Amino acid sequence: MTTAVTKPATGGNGARSAVAASAQQLVKSYGSGETRVVALDHVDVEIARGAFTAIMGPSGSGKSTLMHCLAGLDSVTGGRVWVGEQEITGLKDKKLTRLRRDRIGFIFQAFNLLPTLDALENITLPMDIAGRKPDKAWLENVIATVNLDGRLKHRPSELSGGQQQRVAVARALAAQPEIIFADEPTGNLDSRSGAEMLRFLRRSVDQLGQTIVMVTHDPVAAAYSDRVLYLADGRIVDEMHRPTAEAVLDKMLRLAADAPEPGDDVHGTASNGTYRSAS
Template sequence: MHPYGGHSEQRDRGVTVTSTHQAGPPAAHAVDLTKVYGSGDTQVVALGGVSVEFTAGQFTAIMGPSGSGKSTLMHCMAALDTPSTGQVFIGDVELSSLNDKKLTRIRRDRLGFIFQAFNLVPTLTAQENITLPLDIAGTKVDQEWFATVVATVGLGDRLKHKPNELSGGQQQRVACARALVSQPDIIFADEPTGNLDSRSSAEILAFLRRSVREFGQTIVMVTHDPGAAAHADRVLFLADGQFVDEMIDPTAEKVLERMKSFDATTAGQVA
């Protein structure tokens, strides 16, 4: 395991989050990111000037109360949504400078995605779903790496099955393998264990942790589960569209205590 660290630099009322052990450019980073929906009385500020770095080879979890901007941040970082202002970089490539074709290529070639709803193609087998991004790109499958990924997620005997023949946990393992098989710069996981039972969740989180430890994969995961966040190297906490805290080497207990402080603050505001 690489030793990771971080520090929090106060910026306005939010926190600019960077790493103190950054070797080379980060896998992804954002500068003064804002996202505003609507206007006038109906205006909602989902992100209010967020700056953050995601270190290569590190597992980061993003947590916060409902409506804090977690998914909005991930969608902007993953080129699935466009920020109102600010910059997003994948490596040294700034996303707003790219046209739609180049953005599609970035998503296809350099990013991996794992969603709560699995997002598998029902008419394809597990193997076809895993290799789908490479097939679309016209890229040859590295059979040795494919075998490594399949063995890691334990799907060797399920490759010919279609999604409706697999359990929820098995479907999510297919989605994890699909994200990893193209060896992306960074994988974005949005509540990847949200639809799974505790055993399947543990298997998925163990796989994600192993992919960081053994393969040097970079993972950014949005989650509401302190137990899931404890698998990460660090946890970033969002509230009201701003980073407000960072935790290195988290435990489920420490994360839960931090989240309780959000609940107490919210209750105080309501009262």
């Protein structure tokens, strides 16, 4: 039987850890032998609490896999993962499900809305399952910000793709979880609605201390974050603080230019390529 391990808080003074999620020597691979594919290659990372972190990298770099492992949505091949001070590596399904329900919010391109529920019921569903009542003022603020006021009684089939994405975003924010993991949260929104959404995510960090981790390919979206982590070939190869869209785009272009040719050995010895991010 696997027992969850508590990770000591930084400083040892009993104060709440400043780290919302972390991983040590995280490995995720698929297959075996010659067909083995390494998606994450001995990754060490810490996600600061109360900050907005963006994860970027070329297609196939492992950015979504990293997010899924940190969020407890995917098992790991090796290494350890924590949410706050609780290790989630090896947690039984029931405990892991409860942790995700109570402490984590999710925004994915697949909206995962229940077709039999209306928009408002989809938004409050995680809290209903947990037996918690939403903060009415906050819920109204979330709904107004994502422009769903006239659509709350509509079911997903009666909403456009962009409106369904807004419901998914509102659902993640409404419960005010410890950390929100977002996979291209503005991918199905027009530029104006996407900018509104990103400003709201930014405000939720600045004003409410929300922690957000966002996978994105968009330099403009990444510029709303406090810190950008860059992945290449399953490793964190760089990071940027206080990013601008121009600086992010320049970095992404340089990463693309440095990408190995097909057939090159991109997963050599981990000790030669592991990047340890600053805390």
